[in-house]
Amino acid sequence: MSDAIGIGMIGLGTVGTGAVQLLQDAPAAMRRRRHAEFDIxxxxxxxxxxxxxxxxxxxxxxxxxxxxxxxxxxxxxxxxTGAAPAYEWIRAALQAGKSVVTANKAVIALHGAELFDIALAKGVDLMFEASVAGGIPIIRSLRNGLVANRVESLHGILNGTTNYMLTRMTRGEGDYPEILADAQAEGYAEPDPTADVSGADAASKLAILSRIAFQTTGTAADIYCEGIERIESSDIDFARELGYTIKLLAIARLAPGGVEARVHPVMLPQDSQLANIHAEQNAIKVVGSAVGTQVFTGAGAGKMPTASAVVSDLVELAERKRAGATTSIGDMIVGDEAARFASIEDAEIRYFLRMQVADQPGVLEQIARILSAQHISIASVLQKERDLQGGTVPLVIVTHEARERAMQQAVQAIDALPLVDGGVRLIRMEAA
Ligand SMILES: NC(=O)c1ccc[n+]([C@@H]2O[C@H](COP(=O)([O-])OP(=O)(O)OC[C@H]3O[C@@H](n4cnc5c(N)ncnc54)[C@H](OP(=O)(O)O)[C@@H]3O)[C@@H](O)[C@H]2O)c1
Structure with a gap:
C-alpha cells in the first residue's frame, strides 16, 4: 500500500461516515481501478x-x-464539516500543497475564485462534486462530458427541502407553516430553515454551476433570489387549474447583457420534466449547443449519494496522479472570457398575478390600463365570483412575456389602487 494516497478527513458525520464506508467497501468498479488506493x-x-x-x-x-x-x-x-472555519481549513490545506475534496457549497460559491487560484499556484486540485446536487454528477458532466458544448441554459431544482415542501403542498397535505413544521420534525428541514426556504442555498449552487457553464465570476449575492415563504395553497390551486405546478427553480441562461441568473418560485407546465421531480429529488436540465437538452435527476443529498460524489472526486484525483497529469483546476480559472450576471430587470418573463379585488365594475379595466401602459399584454384572466369574501374576489391574470422592470412598475401601480386589497402576488412562469 506504499503508493496509496494518504487521506486526511475533517468531519466524520453523515457524509464523512458514508465516504469512509465506500472507501472501505470499495465497490467492484473502484477495485478494477487498482491504482485508486487510499489510506485514511x-x-x-x-x-x-x-x-x-x-x-x-x-x-x-x-x-x-x-x-x-x-x-x-x-x-x-x-x-x-460545514463548520464555520471550513474556508480557512481548505485554504490552509491548499497552501500546504495538499489537494482538497469538499462538499461545502457555501465556501466554493463565496471563495471559489481565491481558492482555485491558490490551488493552481500550488499545483494541487480542489474538487467539489458533492457541493451541488449530492449524488448527481452534474459538475463532472459540465466540466468533462459536455465540454464540447456552449451551454445555453440551465434550469435546476437544487434544493431538496423546498422541493419536498412544495410537493406536499401540491398534494394538498397542508399550507406552508404546517408543512415546514412537518419537514423539520422529519429531518428534511433544518431547525433554522432560512437558507433553504429563502432560496439562498440554491443560489450558492447556481453560482457554482454558472461558473462552470458560463464562466461567470459572481457569487450568490449577485443572483436575484426569492424563496418559497410566501407561496400559499391558493397559488398552488390556481396553478393547478391553469395546468401548472409550482417549483423553486435556479435558472441561468445566456442573455444579451450577460448571464441571466435567478432563483425564485416558478410555474411550470404540469407535463414538463422538472414539474415531475418530486419530494427531495434534485434535477438539472441543461441545454447545450451540441447535445441539445439533457436532464440529470436523482438524490440531491443524503449520506450515501453525497459520499458517492466525494469518492468519485478522490478516484479522479488518484487517476490523475497515476497518469502523471497536471491538476484539473486550470479550467476553473476564469480569465479574459469572464462573464457577468445580468440584472433580472432586463429578463423577459411570463407572469402569473393574483390579487383580491373589490367586486365592482371597472376594476379589471383599471388593472388592464396599468399593464398596457407598461406594454404588458394579458394572455388570460380568471375571476372567481363565487369565492366572494369580505366584498373582494380573487382575480388572476396571466401575461405574455414582459420585461421584469416593466412588471415591477406595473405591480407597484396596481398595489396602489384602492380597489386592490393586500397587494399583488406575482409568480414567474417558465416553459421548461
Ligand atoms: N448531509 C447531506 O446530505 C449533505 C449533502 C450535500 C452536502 N453536504 C455537506 O457536507 C458537509 C458535511 O455534512 P454532514 O451532513 O455530514 O454534517 P454532520 O453530519 O453534521 O457532520 C459534521 C462533522 O464535522 C465535524 N465537525 C464539525 N465542526 C467541527 C470542528 N470545529 N472541528 C472538527 N470537526 C468538526 C463533526 O464532528 P463530531 O462528529 O465530533 O460532531 C462531524 O463529524 C457540509 O458541508 C454539508 O453542507 C451534506
Missing part, C-alpha cells in the same frame, strides 16, 4: 470520543484539525 491516515472531528458507525485504526481519529493539516503523510484533505 487522520480524521479530525469535534468529539473524538463519540462512537462512530465505522472502524478506523487506533489514533486515526483526533480532535484537532491542525493535526490533519500538518500531517506530511496526508496528500488529500477531505473537508466534510
Amino acid at each position: 491516515r487522520r480524521v479530525a472531528v469535534r468529539d473524538p470520543a463519540k462512537v462512530r458507525d465505522v472502524t478506523l485504526a487506533d489514533g486515526v481519529v483526533v480532535g484537532d484539525v491542525q493535526q490533519v493539516l500538518d500531517d506530511p503523510s496526508v496528500q488529500v484533505v477531505v473537508e466534510l
Whole structure:
C-alpha cells in the first residue's frame, strides 16, 4: 500500500461516515481501478470520543484539525464539516500543497475564485462534486462530458427541502407553516430553515454551476433570489387549474447583457420534466449547443449519494496522479472570457398575478390600463365570483412575456389602487 494516497478527513458525520464506508467497501468498479488506493491516515472531528458507525485504526481519529493539516503523510484533505472555519481549513490545506475534496457549497460559491487560484499556484486540485446536487454528477458532466458544448441554459431544482415542501403542498397535505413544521420534525428541514426556504442555498449552487457553464465570476449575492415563504395553497390551486405546478427553480441562461441568473418560485407546465421531480429529488436540465437538452435527476443529498460524489472526486484525483497529469483546476480559472450576471430587470418573463379585488365594475379595466401602459399584454384572466369574501374576489391574470422592470412598475401601480386589497402576488412562469 506504499503508493496509496494518504487521506486526511475533517468531519466524520453523515457524509464523512458514508465516504469512509465506500472507501472501505470499495465497490467492484473502484477495485478494477487498482491504482485508486487510499489510506485514511487522520480524521479530525469535534468529539473524538463519540462512537462512530465505522472502524478506523487506533489514533486515526483526533480532535484537532491542525493535526490533519500538518500531517506530511496526508496528500488529500477531505473537508466534510460545514463548520464555520471550513474556508480557512481548505485554504490552509491548499497552501500546504495538499489537494482538497469538499462538499461545502457555501465556501466554493463565496471563495471559489481565491481558492482555485491558490490551488493552481500550488499545483494541487480542489474538487467539489458533492457541493451541488449530492449524488448527481452534474459538475463532472459540465466540466468533462459536455465540454464540447456552449451551454445555453440551465434550469435546476437544487434544493431538496423546498422541493419536498412544495410537493406536499401540491398534494394538498397542508399550507406552508404546517408543512415546514412537518419537514423539520422529519429531518428534511433544518431547525433554522432560512437558507433553504429563502432560496439562498440554491443560489450558492447556481453560482457554482454558472461558473462552470458560463464562466461567470459572481457569487450568490449577485443572483436575484426569492424563496418559497410566501407561496400559499391558493397559488398552488390556481396553478393547478391553469395546468401548472409550482417549483423553486435556479435558472441561468445566456442573455444579451450577460448571464441571466435567478432563483425564485416558478410555474411550470404540469407535463414538463422538472414539474415531475418530486419530494427531495434534485434535477438539472441543461441545454447545450451540441447535445441539445439533457436532464440529470436523482438524490440531491443524503449520506450515501453525497459520499458517492466525494469518492468519485478522490478516484479522479488518484487517476490523475497515476497518469502523471497536471491538476484539473486550470479550467476553473476564469480569465479574459469572464462573464457577468445580468440584472433580472432586463429578463423577459411570463407572469402569473393574483390579487383580491373589490367586486365592482371597472376594476379589471383599471388593472388592464396599468399593464398596457407598461406594454404588458394579458394572455388570460380568471375571476372567481363565487369565492366572494369580505366584498373582494380573487382575480388572476396571466401575461405574455414582459420585461421584469416593466412588471415591477406595473405591480407597484396596481398595489396602489384602492380597489386592490393586500397587494399583488406575482409568480414567474417558465416553459421548461
Ligand atoms: N448531509 C447531506 O446530505 C449533505 C449533502 C450535500 C452536502 N453536504 C455537506 O457536507 C458537509 C458535511 O455534512 P454532514 O451532513 O455530514 O454534517 P454532520 O453530519 O453534521 O457532520 C459534521 C462533522 O464535522 C465535524 N465537525 C464539525 N465542526 C467541527 C470542528 N470545529 N472541528 C472538527 N470537526 C468538526 C463533526 O464532528 P463530531 O462528529 O465530533 O460532531 C462531524 O463529524 C457540509 O458541508 C454539508 O453542507 C451534506
